[in-house]
Amino acid sequence: MGALRQRLGLGLILGFLVLLGLALFGDIRQVGQVVQHFDWRIYPLALVLTLFNYTLRFVKWHYYLRLVEVSTLPWWQSLRLFVAGFPLAVTPGKVGEVLKAIWIQQKSGLPVAQGVSIVLAERISDGLAVLILSTSGVMAYPQYWPAFASIGLLLLGGIILSQMRTLVMQIFNWLTRLRRLGRLIPPLRQFYEGTFILFRPRSTLLAVSLGSLSWLGEGIGFYLILVGLGMPATAHTAGLAIFILSFSTVVGAVSTLPGGLGAAEASIAGMLVLLAHLPQAQAAAATLLIRLATLWFGVSLGLITWTFSPDLLGLKTRQDLFASPTREQGVH
Numbered sequence: 001m002g003a004l005r006q007r008l009g010l011g012l013i014l015g016f017l018v019l020l021g022l023a024l025f026g027d028i029r030q031v032g033q034v035v036q037h038f039d040w041r042i043y044p045l046a047l048v049l050t051l052f053n054y055t056l057r058f059v060k061w062h063y064y065l066r067l068v069e070v071s072t073l074p075w076w077q078s079l080r081l082f083v084a085g086f087p088l089a090v091t092p093g094k095v096g097e098v099l100k101a102i103w104i105q106q107k108s109g110l111p112v113a114q115g116v117s118i119v120l121a122e123r124i125s126d127g128l129a130v131l132i133l134s135t136s137g138v139m140a141y142p143q144y145w146p147a148f149a150s151i152g153l154l155l156l157g158g159i160i161l162s163q164m165r166t167l168v169m170q171i172f173n174w175l176t177r178l179r180r181l182g183r184l185i186p187p188l189r190q191f192y193e194g195t196f197i198l199f200r201p202r203s204t205l206l207a208v209s210l211g212s213l214s215w216l217g218e219g220i221g222f223y224l225i226l227v228g229l230g231m232p233a234t235a236h237t238a239g240l241a242i243f244i245l246s247f248s249t250v251v252g253a254v255s256t257l258p259g260g261l262g263a264a265e266a267s268i269a270g271m272l273v274l275l276a277h278l279p280q281a282q283a284a285a286a287t288l289l290i291r292l293a294t295l296w297f298g299v300s301l302g303l304i305t306w307t308f309s310p311d312l313l314g315l316k317t318r319q320d321l322f323a324s325p326t327r328e329q330g331v332h
Contacts, residue, residue, distance in 0.1 A: 004091075004099070004313070007091040007092055008087060008088075008090065008091055010091075010092055010258070011090030011091050011092065011258040011259065011261070012090065014090075014257075014258055014261050014262070015090060015258075015259065015261050015295075015296070018261045018262050018265050019265075019288060019291075021262075021265075022265055022269065022284045022287055022288055023284060023288070025269060025280060025284050026269075026279075026280045026281035026282070026283065026284025026285065027280070027281055030279075030280075030281035031281050031284050031285050031288070033281070034229065034281050034282050034284075034285040035285050035288070035289070037230075038225075038228050038229055038285070038289070039227075039228040040228075041228075042224045042225065042227065042228040043225070043228070043289070043293065045221070045224055046221035046222075046224050046225055046289075046290070046293045047221075047293055047297060049217040049218060049220055049221035049224075050217070050218055050221060050293055050294050050297055050298070052214065052217040053214040053215060053217045053218045053294075054083075054214075054298065054301075055214075056210050056211075056213055056214035056217075057082075057122075057126070057210070057211070057214050058078075058079055058082050058083075059210060060122070060125065060206075060207050060210045060211065060214075061078065061082045061118070061122065062075060062078045062079075062082075063203075063206070063207070063210075064118045064121055064122070064198055064203075064207070065078060065104070065108075065118065067197050067198055067203055068110060068114055068117075068118065068194055068197055068198070070104065070108045070110050072108055073104075073107055073108050077107060080305060080309060080312075081100060081103050081104065081107070081312070083301055083302055083305045084100075084103070084302055084305045084306060084309055084312055085097060085099075085100045085103075085302065086298040086299055086301055086302030086305075087299045087302040087303055087306070088100065088302075089258070089259045089295070089298075089299070090258040090259040090261065090295075090299060091258055092258050097119050098112075098116060098119070100115065100118075100119055101113075101114075101115025101116045101118070101119060102115070103115075103312055104118070111187070111190045112187075113187040113188070113190035113191040113194070114190050114191065114193065114194035115194075116191055116194075117191050117192075117193075117194025117195045117198060118194065118198065120195065121194075121195065121198040121199065121207070123253065124155050124158060124159065124199075125204065125207040125208050125210075125211050126211050126215070126249075126253075127151070127155050127250060127253060128152075128155050128156075128208045128211070129208050129210075129211025129212040129214070129215050130211075130215050130246040130247070130249045130250050131148065131151065131152050131155070131246075131250060132208070132212050133212060133215055133216060133219060133242055133243070133246040134148060134243055134246040134247045134250065136239060136243065137239065137240070137242070137243025137244070137246070137247060138243075138247075140243075141243075141275065144247060147251075148247075151250055151254060159199045159204060162192070162195040162196055162199040163196065163199060163200070165196060168192055172185055172188065172189060172192075175188075215245075215246060215249070216242065218245060218294055219238075219241055219242030219245050219246060220238070220241075220242070221290070221293060221294075222241040222242070222244070222245045222286075222290045223237060223238045223241035223242065225241075225286055225289050225290055225293070226241050226276075226286055229282055229285060229286055229289075230282070231276070231278075237276075240275060240276055244267075244268055244271045244272060244275065244276075245268065245290065247267065247271070248260075248264045248267035248268045248271065249264065251263050251264060251267040252264030252267070259295050259299075260295075264291070264295075265287050265291060268283075268286070268287045268290065268291075269283045269284055269286075269287045270283075272286055272287070
């Protein structure tokens with residue numbers, strides 16, 4: 001528990017520094033003035049569209065659980081695990097997200113290695129989804145094509161490799177002969193069995209389709225925020241908003257930084273200045289508003305879920321969540 005809080009604390013501190021850096025980038029006073037003149041009637045709609053994203057991603061999460069034959073977990077319990085995982089995204093390297101696999105094991109008995117395959121499948125399907133949403137923008141701005149193609153080929157290559165069962169099994173058989181690696185083979189096999197099931201063509205197509213629709217919701221939310229800041233309510237603005245948010249999400253994901261902190265914000269603000277020709281203060285304000293409505297909104301929902309779910313953190317009561325860590329308090 002102490003280690004988890006420490007990792008989460010580092011992510012929260014980094015998040016604060018990134019938000020502060022954004023404000024300094026646009027000049028704090030000017031950013032404050034832009035935010036003050038923002039049409040706040042629009043912001044609840046952006047939050048609703050973020051909830052729309054989370055809802056479809058939960059459908060995909062629950063679908064993945066059913067694919068690996070976790071049939072004893074009711075949907076409300078599955079939803080609790082899904083939302084509780086949001087704060088783990090801001091842990092260094094997102095290593096905290098492995099905890100979701102432990103929660104699945106505790107509630108259903110699924111091997112942790114197979115649970116990790118679900119977390120990986122979530123990330124890869126989301127990556128492909130936002131890449132698809134970025135396609136039109138990359139065609140309009142070809143300078144982003146190398147990064148787009150590299151990431152797309154990497155994700156597709158991983159999916160194709162997961163379906164080459166004969167080759168993968170031969171590699172496992174070869175590794176079994178190595179004494180030092182022998183003990184790693186059983187969990188690796190469990191992990192592979194999960195990825196083999198989750199990345200079958202039909203399930204991948206469904207997951208990526210759900211992901212594309214869900215992330216489109218956040219893109220529209222970003223469009224509304226830009227309109228609230230004074231940009232014209234046109235199809236061009238909508239397309240630019242969807243492209244910038246989608247591509248920046250990919251940049252944040254491949255950076256391996258907690259929650260993409262720093263990388264995603266720099267990408268959003270920089271592209272708003274370069275492509276939308278916004279002043280720095282307006283670009284910084286738009287970035288702050290969309291990150292608060294997406295990443296930090298989700299983290300807040302997850303932390304609220306934690307306070308009502310002490311069992312997920314290896315604790316007995318809600319009060320233990322705020323107690324000083326002891327040897328008895330930990331994630332089992």
